[in-house]
Amino acid sequence: MIVPLLHVLILAGILFVLGLVCVLVWRANIIMMLIGIEIMLNAAMLAFVGGANRWGAADGQVFALMIIAMTSAEVSLALALVVYLHRRKKTVNADEFNTMSG
Amino acid sequence: MWPPKGNHMGLPLQRKIMEQIIFYILAAATVIATVFSITERHAVHAIVYLVTSFFALAVIFYLLGAPLVAVFEVIIYAGAIMVLFMFVIMMLDLGHPEKVGTPGIRDWWPALVLAGVVFAAIVTIVAAATGSPAAGQAIGVREFALVLFQRYGVAIEIISMQLLFALVGALYLGRRQGKGEKP
Known part of the structure; x- marks a missing residue:
């Protein structure tokens, strides 16, 4: 391993915090919230890959691959929802979507 | 180190x-x-x-x-x-x-509180840590594929079904609405 596992985990932690801050600060903008979720999932992938390298097991990389597949499914559905909501209300401000009537 | x-x-x-x-x-x-x-x-x-x-x-x-x-x-x-x-x-x-x-101070403080908590946790871990890089090893494509398809075959099937469901859901949400038709 080229660097200690701790340094990889610190980098993953910093990236996760940045994603979390993005989601919490841009609560009004759905696109920026999705970007924050992407950053957080990348930080989780980095932690998995670092663990796989540290212990020499491929399981961590397999789970990183699962995260990639899960993210692509999640993003395609979420962006379809964004397009649908934008067609109805002409905005991506999350505070505007406060009614349940169909 | x-x-x-x-x-x-x-x-x-x-x-x-x-x-x-x-x-x-x-x-x-x-x-x-x-x-x-x-x-x-x-x-x-x-x-x-x-x-x-x-x-x-x-x-x-x-x-x-x-x-x-x-x-x-x-x-x-x-x-x-x-x-x-x-x-x-x-x-x-x-x-x-x-x-x-622009996000105001009302949007910032929960994020700053949570970020402070996580950074405090990181600093605590760094202060307690000692040691040098362990002997890790690279994992080739062959070992990766063996583990993926021998031990996690069921997970591959579940992931493929999940992608199919996402495709169907996106198609349903993204279709054009007909005349007076509820989505």
């Missing part, structure tokens, strides 16, 4: 030092690009900064002995998902920063 004392993987010492330097440079690039991305009010610029961050992260994955994950990061994350974001932003014409409200 720095400077490296031993020669763990049988690598020449010089190459190991070079890989360490590249790792720290790429880590800095990733963090800085992500900070620019989350503070950018223009959505298209935010996506471009995020693609920069993902490329640096892909090279970090390669340095950590995961070439396949690095390739998938570039192809799927930077290539497909970010292009999907860009497509939706341009289709809905969201690239107008003057229409986006």
Whole structure:
């Protein structure tokens, strides 16, 4: 391993915090919230890959691959929802979507 | 720790030092690009900064002995998902920063509190940690594929079904509404 596992985990932690801050600060903008979720999932992938390298097991990389597949499914559905909501209300401000009537 | 004392993987010492330097440079690039991305009010610029961050992260994955994950990061994350974001932003014409409200102090404080908690946890772990890099090893594509298809075959099936459901859901949500027809 080229660097200690701790340094990889610190980098993953910093990236996760940045994603979390993005989601919490841009609560009004759905696109920026999705970007924050992407950053957080990348930080989780980095932690998995670092663990796989540290212990020499491929399981961590397999789970990183699962995260990639899960993210692509999640993003395609979420962006379809964004397009649908934008067609109805002409905005991506999350505070505007406060009614349940169909 | 720095400077490296031993020669763990049988690598020449010089190459190991070079890989360490590249790792720290790429880590800095990733963090800085992500900070620019989350503070950018223009959505298209935010996506471009995020693609920069993902490329640096892909090279970090390669340095950590995961070439396949690095390739998938570039192809799927930077290539497909970010292009999907860009497509939706341009289709809905969201690239107008003057229409986006600036988050006020009311939006900032929960984020700052949570970030402070996590940074305190990181500092505590760093203060308690000792030791040098352990002897990790790179995992080739062959071992990765063997583990993936022998031990996690059921997970592959579940992931494929999940992608199918996402496809059906996106098709349902994205179709044009007919005359007076409820979606």
